[in-house]
Amino acid sequence: MLRRLHSFSGLIAGLLVALIALTGAILSVDPALERAGVSDPAAGSMTVADFAAVVQTRFPEAERVVRKASGQMVVYSFDGDLPRADIVDPVTAEPVADYVPSDFTRWVTDLHRSFLLGEMGRAVSGVGAAIMVLMTVSGAMMVAARMGGWRAFLGRVRGTRRQRWHVQLARFAVAGLLLSAATGAYMSLTSFGFVPDGMDAEPEFPLTVDGGTPMSVTDIAALQTVDLTELRELSFPYATDPTDVYTLTTATGMGYIDQATGETLSWLDNGTARQIYEFVFMLHTGQGLWWLALILGAGVATVPVLAVTGTLVWWARRRGTPRIAGNGGAQVADTVILVGSEGNSTWGFARTLHQELTARGHVVHVAAMNQLAASYKRARRVFVMTATYGDGTAPASAKHFMARMEAMVMEPVPVSVVGFGDRQFPKFCKFAEDVAEAFGAKGWPLLVPFGTIDRQSAQEFARWGEGISAALGEPVVLAHVPVLPQTVTLRLAEREDYGAELQSPAAVLRFVAADGVEPASGLRGVWQRMRGQGLPAFAPGDLVGILPEGSTVPRFYSLASGRKDGMLEICVRKQPGGLCSGALMAMQCGETIECFVQPNPTFRPAHGHGPVILIGAGTGIGPLAGFIRHNDGRRQMHLYFGARDPQSDFLYQPQLLGLLADNRLTRLTTAFSRVASRAYVQDRLREDQVHLRDLIAKGAQIIVCGGRDMGHGVALALDDVLAPMGLSAGKLRAGGRYVEDVY
Amino acid sequence: MKTELSAAIIAAALALPAMAEARQITITTDLQSYGGRGAYLAVYVTDAAGAYQGTLYLAGHKSRYFRHLSDWTRAGGSAMDGATGASVGPGRTLTISVDLADALIDAGYEIHVDVAVEDMRDSPSDVVVPLTTVGAGTPVAGRSFVQSLRYDM
Structure with missing residues (x-):
């Protein structure tokens, strides 16, 4: 559900949201640029009255002084008939430059908030912000589920390159995105009047003024008490109109000041709605908080990349969804196949089994585990094929399976549960095991023993099929062909x-x-x-x-x-x-x-400079030699290599010696099993245990490649080596520091 | 390129009790090409003493910006008083047709236009023109944003 919401809104609004984010990222630089040209006077060193006086000296026909959130001072005045706007020095009021708002910034701002489409565009942009909130929240929840809980939120990401990019960028940006999107949505609501912003509240305009001779601005008490850093705006009275007033806007409110008495005639403190609006406005635009703007800008700059990687992830998943041709009805099928899949690859295997059994004359019904019926009237056997998600939990299409199984009212029939997963993950096929146990607890007999398929291995699946073949007493051949990429x-x-x-x-x-x-x-x-x-x-x-x-x-x-x-x-x-x-x-x-x-993105040295312990036997040396060859950063790499006879199958011998000399390989330890001093890599690991513990303490990662028996032996040997540290191969594996490719 | 905006207004607010006669006036306001967003404009009438009589036209929809049309708001203008429309872009022309009571002509009444543009200056009473028979048809230049204002009877 979460995923559907996330991908649906992403596909519908991806382009829109990416455009809003990209323009927002461009605008995020502005507050810092503006701030860079400003030197604020120290708080308490200058009052509005002092500054107004220097402004009036410098600009006799000054109309208005505006202090922008960055501290930049702008004076609007007339020079004879010529209207002027100057950026001035915040102490001397000397003009620094003409104040000309940038056309580019204005254009990007309009693109950002309305796609240059007026009110209609503003509404669309507001909806875009709301969608962004929705996607950020749903995305964060998906990451938490994927990582195995909120506590593991920042753990190591596994998966294909695009998945990792998507998750890693999203984690980096999530806080900034949420803040930008939520404040943007709020601003859109105020813009359309759905939420009050209190910006049109004004103090009562005074009905009577003193009308006497105007005071010098320096003597005006109401301006003497306001520090310049508190100023937002000061409008001077018309020179020709003794009944006109000063209009003062500060960070806390707005009021009118009598030019003859210097007294405040009326004052209105900012209401709560306006305070909230101004605070949110500051958070969203970073005006007055240039460093926050840069952080938020970096966050939202990831959105276009997230949109692209997200679409690619979605596409890969979608392409992997098989259509089951000739699916039998649930209540007429003699064989039921239930599929638990997160990334859809398990469906491909289910389709292979469905095809084969259908070809043998069975009526076969395939369904997601979530669609488990209370009973299957004609079913004589049930297959459950399921992946495991995150930290041993049910994949998307099996989330409700356990609850539904409780409600089953069916006489037990033989069941076969097969788990799909990756041995690299600590809870390999954990959910499938739970399902098998649950069936066992309800008294369902096993058709064949619990099976597992590592990394979508078609060979393992075919082997599992041989067991089915024997149990059914008919020749079942499972030749699974995954949807192959172009060759x-x-x-x-x-x-x-x-x-x-x-x-x-x-x-x-x-x-x-x-x-x-x-x-x-x-x-x-x-x-x-x-x-x-x-x-x-x-x-x-x-x-x-x-x-x-x-x-x-x-x-x-x-x-x-x-x-x-x-x-x-x-x-x-x-x-x-x-x-x-x-x-x-x-x-x-x-x-x-x-x-x-x-791609096999989990199986390679982790980024960084930490040492790497490479352990391989036979042809397993291949990828390890590749890692060493690519060790351009000259990080420590220790290779343990096992073969039979140095005279015959010391693969890569000359290259490894060259890599040692080149410092890409730090140390080479070999073990040969067909010579007088017969030894296996496991023996070398035990002999070197002090050294290995030292490396592990320095954060070393272990990479193992070779046959399954060798992999098993290495894990056992490492358990012994690591025991004094309170560690084990399993614990390192859970932390992503022990990866293997065994076959 | 100049775009014409027009509005026909029955100036009920400007009908003096004694008046029976009214005539149609067309007010044409040309804006400078000032390079910025659409301008908010308030076109309104005051008497000789500057007392507010009524609003002929208000360009711009968002009430939060109205206070930048400060002469108009201080005089007592409100968005309820007259016809309204969208803000007017730089270089464009706003044309309004209104029925004005004869009693308002040659009697010291004035047309004011307040202008404000986001991120630019506020220009209250950017242009002020007395309503006279002789003044009709003569363009008057504004102070900041208004290139010229002309009314025709």
Whole structure:
């Protein structure tokens, strides 16, 4: 609901709100610029009477003195028949410059508050401000939900690059946006008279005045008591009219002063409505608070970027929403598939299962978990496929599932729960586990054991399908094809072979763009990518999806290079019976592959200068070598590398030695398992525990890459190493300081 | 480019008790190209002693700015007194047609125009013209924003 509200208003009003914000950001600079040219006299050093006297000396036909919120003094006068407006020195009243309000500022202001469309535009702008309030509040609530609560609001953001940009910018700007938008909406309401601003209240104009000989302005008591910094406006009486009065406006009110007696004839203190209005006006425009204006300006300047990234996030989600063709009715289906999804990717898997079972003659009903019915009359089995959101909570389409399940009045049938998630997250598949437990508590038998799918792995899903196949006693083949991005054609340019002696060949493969376009940097690079030329954008740690011939399921490999290296590098080991690894290992230079890049933004060194501990075994060295190669800042990087035999499969040996010499790699520790002193990386970690604890105490991040068993072993070893510090691999993982890519 | 704004006003407020005769007067106010937002204008009539008689036209909608038309508000003018319309942009012309009692002509009555522009000066009684038969058709220059004011009978 929150998300729908947020994206709906964003899509409808994004452009509008972005324009209001952009113009607001431009205007935010004005108060500081104006302030920069002003030197205020110290409070208490000058009264309005003193200043009025110097003004009158300098401008005999002065009409009015205005002290702007910045402290800038403007004198309106006549020079004979010529009307003048001068910015004057706030002490001597010497003219400094002609007062000419900037055409540009006026134009931007009108664009900001009315899109140059008069009253109609003002109304639209007011609605825009209200939408901005709505989006800021709903957006903040979404961030809190995503991060796992308000307390974790400022935690590390995970997700794709555009999601991170969106969340990080929004968090930076949220307070300023809320203030700008709420004050803007209020000002719009006062402008249309829905909220009183008290600006038209005036003191009673005096019916009688003394009419005697005017006093010198310096002697006027009512002006002697007002400090110059309190002044807003002073209008002088007409020189020719002895019955005219001084009109004084100060920060606290407005009144008329007799020019013959110097007494205040009538005075009106600012009412509450006006005080509120003036305060809000100051907050919104920053006039008189130039530093706040700059802060708010920086905040609202993010809005155009938020609009763009928000639209991209929405589009990616929308494109991922599958349409289930031939969905069976809820009460006629023999198989029910319930989907809990936040980002819609789980729907794709549900569709694959739906297609396969429908093709086998089943009547299959797919629905969001929130749409759980009280009973399914013909159902003989139920599948629940669900992601987990944030800190182990239900994803969007499953928020109401638990409550609805309580209300179910159906005889238990076999159920299968499968969780989708990312092992990087501390509460991996937590919600799916809760759902499985809830079914267990209600006495529903399991069709197959609880399953999990890590990072949308089509292979794991296919394996899970094998279990279903056995349980149903019919051949179910789940070949899940995610909606693949456009592929690019790459040509194998270079290969380094290892491990042949161990009957376990591995290779470092380097690909270049098949179209022969050298990847450029900067704007030319963006242009190339927009036109699909050269290499796509990627960085070490991202994944490349390769579609082996004769398969519809892409295989993913971690990248050991970035686009700026001019080639796409992966590290491959031939898997027994592996379709894709076999094909890759058989490739000759000059042959081509079709592939696409999938960002893997959580798996890379965190920003900053803290030390990084890299732990890898076998081909897992690939992305780690890439991180080291890209260590331009020369932060400390400690690599623990495990292989079988230094003579045979010490991948990247020459490059690593070069990187050591270049100070990109601080220390290299190796462990070989097929030599006399057989050891694994886990052993090296335990031996180095003092050093490791020291690094962790300095804020080091740990990055692990390799096989699943190795990953498990490393986590256990690190638990032992970290125990004396009261830490564990899990705790570091929760804080984003332990990331892994295991396969 | 000059845009014509016009308003036909039955000047009930300006009808003296004894009067029966009235004639139509057209008041044409040209504004300078002063480079700023639309001007608020109050066009009103006072007697020889400066006492307020009535408002012929008020340009500008927001009451919070009316106090900047200070001669008019002090004389006792109010937005209720006459016809109203949108503010008038720089370089534009405001043309008003009003039925005025004959008794107001050649009797010391004056037309005043107060002008105020946001972020610029307030110009009360920017132009003041006596209502006379001989003065009809002769443009009179204003002090700040009014290029000229002319009335035709």
